[in-house]
Amino acid sequence: MFQQFLVIMALSAAIYMLLALGFTLIFGVMRVVNFAHGEFVMLGAYALYVVQDVLGVGYAAALPLAALVAGLVGVVCERLVFRRFVGDEIGSMIVALALAVTLKGAVTAVFGTDGPSIARPISGVVTLGGAVIPKDQLFAAAVALVLVALTHRLLVATRLGLAMRAVAQDAEAARLQGMRPWTTYPAAFAVGCALAGFAGALTAPIYGAAPDMGDAALMKAFVVVVLGGLGSIPGALIAALLLGALDAGISILFDPTLAALASFGAVIAVLLFRPSGILGRA
């Protein structure tokens, strides 16, 4: 049973990390609370459906294409909407909620309220030290971890990443180094939304897609990010592990529906003692 616990924890934590990373990256760089983050997850899932099941492209190519679609929609939203709300946490939250409803409505209008049926490109299980792991979940978690690692490399080892971190910490001082915040913002937004799109395209074959699937995704991302401290990437990674452990423990011992309840209980408990989150600064 302990192996099963570890497996469920690792699989959920990897997806939670991916969900939360884009959300916290966008917040960290732009001080924009993107409550439409879940809709970009949903867009990734639907883009995968269109590319894979309608156009007939293989999963290996459809997966990055779906993320690309989410990233491009993200850039358009940044250009048209979010750049007017840089640094405005409340205003961005409200406009993001409106955008979330709009995107959800648009997808419903095109595809209907029922989720499309998406082919499962990976099937079967592997047995690892007594734990039974579905191969598709293992694949999704592995890709999620690779993406988390790649995002980390982007931030610490590239010019763009240096500019993102600098703009996040002091936009005016970044301009004094010749960095252009107004080109860094859409880049950060594109990366954040593409990560959300990946999360949607990775999980859609396993759990399906529906116009309102973004709600649960946003809640998971939000719980992780608030637990870890808004804008803190290491905090989000630690919080994703904690949330994964909580999910796994409660799902095994009690009931999966109790797990969601417990995760919000954990948010309240952590925030009572550390209002800025695990690694957040007050």
Added chain:
Amino acid sequence: MRLELDSVGLRYGPVTALSDVTLTVATGTTAAVIGANGAGKSSLLRAIAGLEPLAAGRIVADGADLARLDTEARIRLGIALSPEGRRLFPEMSAADNLRAGAFTRRAGPAVRRDLDRVYTLFPRLAERRASLARNLSGGEQQMCAIGRAVMSEPQLLLLDEPSLGLAPKVVGDMARAIATIAASGVTVLLAEQNSRLALSLAQTGHVFEAGRLARSGPAAALLNDGDVLRAYLGEEVASPPAGPIPAVPLPL
């Protein structure tokens, strides 16, 4: 880089920060900008860096009017500002702050050579290169801020209050470092409340009072001027001091 300001005016809403400032800094020289808190020193440097729009006048660098260039373009032209309060990136290491300073340059041997130069100039910073900027001491942060500005390979270096809040011994180290940078041919505009220090490093001095240029002249003359010392340096002068008083020994 030769810097010319022609009747420059600057306002923050209804408040006039600078009015009718005309001055020239010759290529390769160091000019001191001195005056009390709120006299307009920081506003002047921020205007040159393009962070504040001018209300009047023009700023010319090597014959080119800067009016149409934003801050990012001015950095690429060879202007660097080490701003008031240092403004390091707090969650980055000292080394990454220096890397950020070289953002506009192609990574390569020239950047690595300049990095070595900064570490030679500030050996303490070399020891602390892996520490987050927010964990550095005040002096180390100032070294990092000046180093970051130098990493862009500037032709015009604007330094805003580099001695503020530093221990006297560290002020001396800082002064030697600024003198070394100036000796390499960079044009330096040094804004300081520590007027004696600034004038001892500069060839010319500009005294600001309530946003206006009250006096300009050779730094040595201003240092020996009893009126200037009394009015702007906050010193009681019993008798005119004989000869310039060096604030710190300089390796010149």
